[in-house]
Amino acid sequence: MTSTLPSSLPGQLTPVSRRIRERLEAAGVPFLANDNIADHLLDGEMEQLELEVAGKVRDLLRSLVIDIENDHNTEETAERVARMYLHEVFKGRYHEQPKIASFPNVKQLDEIYTVGPISVRSACSHHLVPILGNCWIGIKPGERVIGLSKFSRVADWVFSRPHIQEEAVMILADEIERLCQPQGLAILVKAQHYCMKWRGVKEPQTSMVNSVVRGDFRHDPSLKAEFFELVKQQESVLGY
């Protein structure tokens, strides 16, 4: 423990991240890279976290032997990176789910529809470099319905965390089921991983495609085939 962390308020020796971590552990709440911890943050802690993370990024830059004291380009990089992590690219960990209203399915619609492509942006948990791609969602409505744009909002919130693609799709499916309890749900994600493009094997064209099918899409092969056919048509029209 150190008393010199900028995130420590006067008289407060414990870094804010440790206080939050201890609170999560005491409550038995997981805080893996792709978990959301918004419900367990107290007022003012995000501002303190921003200071703490900026301090650590500054240390990282120093460890990379970058002269941040004299390099005008990296002078405020630490603050920018801290803000970017906490409020943009990983906001799905720290910010609450956007408010999404659902409505009763009064007309008892039960024809399937697809929404997509929805842009998804994430980062791999292994290297923290971008995963960028598109997502298609197929719904067979149940008791409740949500507006089309809401699928983009919830996908953005779920993907804005460090992830592996397979888990991101599962978490998104869980959230959509929770929001509108569809009779059937299918999600397909096609994304490029900068771990493979920018580093490692440096394969610029490779993308990963994965999907999850639940409810009627899982039980009824023709419904599942219809979803993939709709996505394929849309893909060929749009040239993805």
Ligand SMILES: [Zn+2]
């Ligand atoms: Zn990676």
